[in-house]
Amino acid sequence: MRVKHLTLVTTLTLMAMPAEAHIKQGEATGFLSGLAHPVSGLDHIIAMVAVGLWGAQLGAPAIWMLPVTFPMVMAFGGFLGLIGMPLPGVEIGIALSGVLLGAVVLMEVKAPLYLAAALVGLFGLYHGYAHGAELPPGENGLLYSLGFVLATGALHAAGIGIGTIHRWGWGRTALRLAGAGISLGGVSFLFEALR
Amino acid sequence: MRTVSRLAVFLALLPGAASAHLVSTGFGPVTDGAWHFALSPEQFLPMAAFALLAGLRGPVHARRVMFVLPVSWFVAVLVAIPLPVGWASIAMAAAFLLTGGLLAADIKLPQTLIAIFAVVLGAVSGGAYGAEDGSLLASLGAAITIFVLVALVSSAVLPLRAGWGVIAVRVLGSWTAATGLLLVGWMLHGRS
Numbered sequence: 001m002r003v004k005h006l007t008l009v010t011t012l013t014l015m016a017m018p019a020e021a022h023i024k025q026g027e028a029t030g031f032l033s034g035l036a037h038p039v040s041g042l043d044h045i046i047a048m049v050a051v052g053l054w055g056a057q058l059g060a061p062a063i064w065m066l067p068v069t070f071p072m073v074m075a076f077g078g079f080l081g082l083i084g085m086p087l088p089g090v091e092i093g094i095a096l097s098g099v100l101l102g103a104v105v106l107m108e109v110k111a112p113l114y115l116a117a118a119l120v121g122l123f124g125l126y127h128g129y130a131h132g133a134e135l136p137p138g139e140n141g142l143l144y145s146l147g148f149v150l151a152t153g154a155l156h157a158a159g160i161g162i163g164t165i166h167r168w169g170w171g172r173t174a175l176r177l178a179g180a181g182i183s184l185g186g187v188s189f190l191f192e193a194l195r
Numbered sequence: 196m197r198t199v200s201r202l203a204v205f206l207a208l209l210p211g212a213a214s215a216h217l218v219s220t221g222f223g224p225v226t227d228g229a230w231h232f233a234l235s236p237e238q239f240l241p242m243a244a245f246a247l248l249a250g251l252r253g254p255v256h257a258r259r260v261m262f263v264l265p266v267s268w269f270v271a272v273l274v275a276i277p278l279p280v281g282w283a284s285i286a287m288a289a290a291f292l293l294t295g296g297l298l299a300a301d302i303k304l305p306q307t308l309i310a311i312f313a314v315v316l317g318a319v320s321g322g323a324y325g326a327e328d329g330s331l332l333a334s335l336g337a338a339i340t341i342f343v344l345v346a347l348v349s350s351a352v353l354p355l356r357a358g359w360g361v362i363a364v365r366v367l368g369s370w371t372a373a374t375g376l377l378l379v380g381w382m383l384h385g386r387s
Contacts, residue, residue: 064362068299068369075373082380132380141381142237142287145374153370 030140034147037131038155043094043189044127045155046182050101051120052159053175053182056166057108062116063163067156071149073121074128078148081132090130091193097123098186105179108172228333229340238320241290242341243348244371245316247364248298249309250349256309257349263313265341271321272334283323284382290316291375298368301361317341 038044048070055066080087101123104111111119131148162178165171220226232238242264249260294316297304304312324337355361 064366067366068362071366071369071373072299072376075376078377079380082377082384084384132377135384141378142374145377145381146236146240148377149370149373153366 031143031147034144034149035151037134037148038127038151042185043098044130046185047094047097047101047123047127048152048155049159049162050098050105050179050182051124052156052161053105053163053178054101054109054116054120055156056160056163057105057175058110058113058116062113063160065113065117066120067153067160069117070120070124070156071152073124074131074152075145075149077125077128077130078132079128080125081129082135084133087126087129090126090133092190093123093126094130095186095189095193097126098189099183100186102179102181102183102186106176106183107179108176224330224332225336225339228330228336230336231333232324232337232340235324237287238324238337239344240371240374241287241294241316241320242344244291244294244298244368245313246345246348247352247367248294248304249313249345250352251298251301251355251361251364252304252309254353256306257345257353259306259310260313261342261345261349263310264317264345265338267314267317268321268324268341269317269334269338271318272325272338273331275325281382284378286319286323288375288378288382290319291378292372293375295368295371295373295375299365299372300368301365 038048051066051070055063077087100119103109104119135144163175166175220230245264246257246260249257293312297312324334352360352364355364
């Protein structure tokens with residue numbers, strides 16, 4: 001009787017599990033991981049929100065051109081980070097982006113579109129590079145990228161949304177104060193990067 | 196003992212369910228294929244972006260794409276073009292980059308060129324899909340989903356002619372292209 005039970009138990013234990021080749025497991029983690037990456041560091045958050053705030057201060061066409069171009073430039077930076085292209089001073093560049101973008105919001109600089117796009121694009125490259133170089137291994141590339149791009153876009157949208165208070169006098173003052181705060185945050189990140 | 200031995204052999208030989216790439220809805224292969232397509236962002240998103248592009252160009256473009264895209268996709272699956280190894284990933288990244296870039300730039304493409312792009316996108320996506328899962332009824336379900344997708348998405352943007360609506364659609368295009376660029380990086384990263 002014991003032998004019978006032992007045979008049955010052994011067979012059941014050794015039974016093959018269903019073959020679930022290529023089942024899409026853990027992909028939600030890849031998406032969430034990509035979504036969390038741009039919002040995982042305050043240095044990234046303040047710079048991306050500052051882009052939206054500056055766009056709102058500059059008005060059309062910068063207000064829509066910056067959020068259209070920034071994700072592509074940032075993705076190009078991510079691409080460079082992914083393929084391992086060396087880019088010196090990444091942390092300093094990221095910290096400087098907070099300092100300078102905060103400063104232009106504080107001073108409400110009315111820069112020409114090409115100059116604004118060049119400045120934002122340059123910093124976008126550094127931010128994207130940092131994200132690309134720090135990618136977690138083993139994630140689903142497509143879903144990670146989707147989450148990453150969506151989070152970046154959402155931060156810009158938040159900046160533009162906040163920037164709509166620019167139409168009121170008190171709003172303009174509040175935006176300039178926010179720019180001062182962003183710039184100060186950038187200075188502290190710069191000290192950390194240079195230490 | 197003999198009965199137990201037979202039972203043991205029977206259990207050991209029970210085949211495990213091979214669930215490779217399938218979505219089992221219980222409503223048959225057509226519905227399974229439709230859901231499989233709808234749950235495959237690598238197939239779904241470039242087509243949605245292309246539908247947005249066609250919708251922005253107007254009803255004539257949208258109507259043409261609505262028929263050309265699913266038909267070319269279905270034919271590509273049926274023909275089952277032999278694909279080199281790794282081709283599907285490259286095609287996927289290229290589809291994201293091309294459709295997203297065209298949408299972000301809001302390029303005024305003529306009808307013929309839009310139709311050619313639709314044929315190419317359908318052939319490329321269908322070829323990649325066929326290499327993965329090319330059963331006839333499931334592919335038919337997926338093709339019907341593409342038709343419905345293009346009809347719904349392009350009709351949603353048809354009334355947009357200027358303003359924030361168009362800007363939001365173009366932003367979606369830039370996100371699609373950015374995703375494609377990152378995908379190229381992922382592919383090269385995997386090879387390095």
